[in-house]
Amino acid sequence: MSIKFSTSTDNFAVNYNDITVAANRLSSVAHHTPVITSTTVDKLTNCEVFFKCENLQRTGSFKFRGAYNALSQLSETQKQSGVLTYSLGNHAQAIALAGKLLNIPTTIVMPNNAPKVKQSATHGYGAEIIFHDINEISREKLTQKIAQERGSTIIPGYDHPDIIAGQGVTALELIREVGSLDLLLVSCGGGGLLSGCAIAAKKLLPNCSVIGVEPENADDATRSFDSKTLQTVDNPNTIADGARTPSLGKLNFPIVLNYVDDMVTVSESAILRTMYFMWERMKLVIEPTGTLAAAALLEGIVKASDLRVGIIISGGNVDLKEVGELFNRI
């Protein structure tokens, strides 16, 4: 008979303890983001809704938590050789700032169609950017090639234990602040935020349902969840650029399968309506991906009544000069 650890969480890349350790690591560096409530939302939904505002996190998204948690644990040799990543935008900014704070050189491989505001912010934090034509070479291959040439460490955007643990601090903070929740809604791209938050939520509140939300046009995680087989999507056409990831991470997928109760999708028009509503009524600048979780509730896709609901607003990096045109589509 083989010796096995007794806790089921040992099957996964990350456990609850990793998240509490990450929380301590982040406590003096990341913002303890505010939790905001809205009388209007509570009345509309007949629920008590708590919005965890990661759009108010440093670099404008939750990604800073994972990035700092990962980079701060590198060896001195790794730090000196620098860090490399590929990113659609928010992870890039997060790695760039974490690198700056920890004095680690950072290089970002970024698709040439990434929002300009995310490009310039990444550059502003001092990272080197290498643009990548998504039609020419896979970003993984390009990144690996550069990493080999430079001897730098690749820190991917979601498929990494320290990234997942860092993102999980978001739910940990929310629950520590507001107490019991019946439902937690989390946006999902590669599943870093969702898997981390699900581990924290299920440990602290075993009866809290955790539901992941992604765009209809990038529904790979929902299909993966339903079929229990990792599905992919190719350069999906969604306004929610943070969810244009090709699939759940290999480490994230089993965590999502084990800890998440359901996955749902929202349409492009639902994302836009929710974004407008949240800007207008809640006075928060939220990027399309950041509205996914709220859209699931406000658009009635997740049925809820008389519940205490936590919603993660994942980020707020959006090009303000283009937003008037966007809202005039409604």
Add this chain to the structure above:
Amino acid sequence: MSIKFSTSTDNFAVNYNDITVAANRLSSVAHHTPVITSTTVDKLTNCEVFFKCENLQRTGSFKFRGAYNALSQLSETQKQSGVLTYSLGNHAQAIALAGKLLNIPTTIVMPNNAPKVKQSATHGYGAEIIFHDINEISREKLTQKIAQERGSTIIPGYDHPDIIAGQGVTALELIREVGSLDLLLVSCGGGGLLSGCAIAAKKLLPNCSVIGVEPENADDATRSFDSKTLQTVDNPNTIADGARTPSLGKLNFPIVLNYVDDMVTVSESAILRTMYFMWERMKLVIEPTGTLAAAALLEGIVKASDLRVGIIISGGNVDLKEVGELFNRI
């Protein structure tokens, strides 16, 4: 020898005690709005800056505090006869919601050039709106005429003790939360927010400088402050629509003279730049008037270094469909 009360505050329409009583009255009705900090702002200004986010207050501005404080103290007869006010927008919404919560009929005389978003929100809260052509009849005359006809009580936007006391709760909450401040910056239209906040700040922190900020194009309060004589401005051309008031209120003026340390003005382009900066970096939807206090610091009009600075973000009601055009002017 005549008998006089010994405290100098008895010369004014409002004292600190009125503000603490208002705070209790509002505690279960108004939002205790969050205080937000920004590493970027702290670095840029070499100060520790605390933003009190009244854009996240109910109805999207601090005005709800004063409106509810005033309406909740009316007699039963007054409540039944209804309340009437004239407003550029935010006070209208505030009166409308306070009336709805307290079951008091409300009527708003509003200029026909008030922002549409403020018109529709006021209507949405259930108030009757009477539009007023600013070139035809003075709003005061029109309001008094209607009040006489209907027997309703006029609650003006700033020139009223209960309004001033309610708005003062904003600074009270900020200081109770963050502790000592060296400087408090407050936007100024009719002076309701500024006078209330100055009373609270000077009582709790006698060494804290209180500075009022208004648009260059609507600089009546600054001229009044400097000349110690009430000055007016006629329908000023400023993007900061909340500061298009004709003068400081008669009750507010002596309070401003006594409790406020200085008044400064900011240009239209400074307002717009600050608004863009705060939306982009702080992820908050803030109306032009709501950025006045921050503009004074960020644009270097108020010189500050190594200080703890409180900034009131007064409101966030802005037409999102027009904001793209606005930001493309920068």
